[in-house]
Amino acid sequence: MRVSVIGCGYLGAVHAAAMASIGHDVVGVDVDAAKIEALSxxxxxxxxxxxxxxxxxGVAAGNLRFTTDMAAVRxxxxxxxxxxxxxxxxxxxxxxxYVNAAFAQLLEHVSPGDIVAGKSTVPxxxxxxxxxxxxxxxxxxxxNPEFLREGWAVQDTVDPDRLVxxxxxxxxxxxAAQVLREVxxxxxDKGTPFIVTDYATAELVKVSANAFLATKISFINAMAEIAEATGADVTTLAEALGHDDRIGRRFLGAGIGFGGGCLPKDIRAFAARAEELGKSQSVAFLREVDAINLRRRARAIELVVEAFDGEVYGKRIAVLGAAFKPHSDDVRDSPALDVAVQLKGLGAEVVVTDPQAIPNARRLHPQLTxxxxxxxxxxxxxxxxLVTEWDEYRRQLSPEHAASLTAGRIVVDGRNCLDPAAWKAAGWTYRGMGRS
Known part of the structure; x- marks a missing residue:
């Protein structure tokens, strides 16, 4: 089938390439000439x-091409x-x-009977x-909402867990539903759930999924706050909760919280839309979900300051991670960068590393080293x-090797992904998020 993809950012570029990979003839359109040149x-x-x-x-095979000319969708x-x-x-x-502009330009070139499939996350x-x-x-x-996870976006497009x-x-x-089945x-053919519904439900599936995930993450981070006040260990708590089939272990990882280009802005937009509908009380909890998330970044900074008895000025601090999550170079609303910037603001000598995100991080925060x-x-x-749980830091860095390089022996585990016993045994002062 011949298909077009309007918008070649993160979502669009992945979708266009994935559609070509399963055999469709695809043209991607975007107003950013430099992006189109690279993709071409x-x-x-x-x-x-x-x-x-x-x-x-796809580009080599000739069934994937990119252009700035909207007329190419014909x-x-x-x-x-x-x-x-x-x-x-x-x-x-x-x-x-951007949604309104894209539709306005696209509709000048569609033909009777064409299917226009919205994938953007909208109110x-x-x-x-x-x-x-x-x-x-x-x-x-x-x-047709997308449910992509950064780091697994290609897999989630060619082999999704459901289609709505x-x-x-x-x-x-x-x-129209039959045409999408063919796409x-x-x-x-392999039996992936294909859910056909009305517009409003399809829109709500996406924002509700994001709101639920954000809530689950912030819930365990709220429990981390209680654990810190009582001496409990939130990782053991999460493990025990995860054995309950009604709850599950996924997304119960306490740490410095979520970020990126989706969850933070989507839960805020959902709350704003509910207020417009006169139903702000229905999702009032999302305001606290957002607040908890931001507090955990502040808590990571507090742990660093406390480890130095209240003064980090002039201290050299190695920040492991800049992307908001591993397997991505996305630094939008990154908790990792937020922690680095705030430590820099307190007078620390901050050095940031990341396997993929340094160019993007440098453009956003050139003041960091x-x-x-x-x-x-x-x-x-x-x-x-440690603020982004890349394997280079959580699995491939031993406390002994780290100790051979550093001047101090303080480690703050912002993702609770290190083994506290191993680091303590190697002479480190270990601080985790909600860990005794």
Whole structure:
């Protein structure tokens, strides 16, 4: 099938390459000429495991191409729209500027009977308004939210755990759902759940999933706060809770909290939309979820300051990690960088390392010192702060090796991913998040 993808950022570039990898003829469109030039060469503009290979393969095979010309979408049966919905500069609501612009330009080139599939994360009710515009151009709108995890985005696109499609009522919606089944034929053939629903439910599935995950993470971080006040150990608590099938162990990892380009802005936008609907009390807890998340970053800094008896000025601190999570170079709302910047503000000599995110981090925070080598970052450090749980730090760094490089023996484990006993046995003062 011939398909187009409007917006070639994180979501769009992965979706375009993945659709080409399963055999479709794909054209990606974006207004960013530099990004399009890179993608056309087969160069991934960001780090995502597996993306470079399928991008290179698609461009080489000729069934994946990129352009800034919206007219190139003509002839495609399905048009996926996956542009960004950032948080508004003033307020918490989602900014739909890019969505509205993308639809306005796209609808000048669609043909009667085309399917326009929205993939952007939008406030509930957005699709219903866009549907009228799409219908006026003779096409049909479906809402097909994405559920990508950074670091596993390619896998989540070609082999998702579920597919959700919001369609209009009647035969038009039935036909549109069938077309989407054909687009995602490998997943449909293997029995992946394919859920057909209305627009509002499809929109809510995405924001509800993000809100639930954020809540689960902040719940265990709230328990970490209680553990710190009582001498309990939050990691043992999480292990015990995780054996309950109703709760599960995933996302019960206490630490410095979540970040990135999705969860923080999406839960704020959800709360803002609920307020617009007159239902702010229904998701009032999300404000506290957000607050807990931000408090844990502050707590990590407190642990460093306490380890130096209240004064970090002039201390050399090695910060392991800059990306908001491992297997990504994304530094948007990164807890890791937030900790580094705040320690720098307290007068510490901060050196940051990361396997993938240094270029992005340097553009965002040029005031920090960066070092590509993990060991050079550790050399001469008075303290080590682990804030992104890359394998290079959690599994491949022994406390003995670290001690051979550093000047001090203080480690703050912002992700609770190190073995406290091993580090203490090697002479380190270990501090974790919610750990006795």
């Amino acid at each position: 060469r087969g160069d991934a503009p960001f780090y995502e495991p597996g993306l470079q290979q399928i991008l290179t393969d 002839g495609s049966a399905v048009h996926f729209v996956g542009v960004g919905t950032p948080q508004q500069r003033e307020g918490s609501a989602a900014d739909l500027t 509930v009710g957005t699709a219903a308004g866009l549907a009228e515009r799409v219908h006026g151009a003779g096409a049909v709108l479906v809402w 499609v919001g369609v209009p009522a009647g035969s038009e919606g039935e036909r 995602y034929y490998p997943s449909v 960066y070092e590509a080598s993990r060991d050079e970052t550790l050399r001469g450090a008075d303290a080590v702060v």
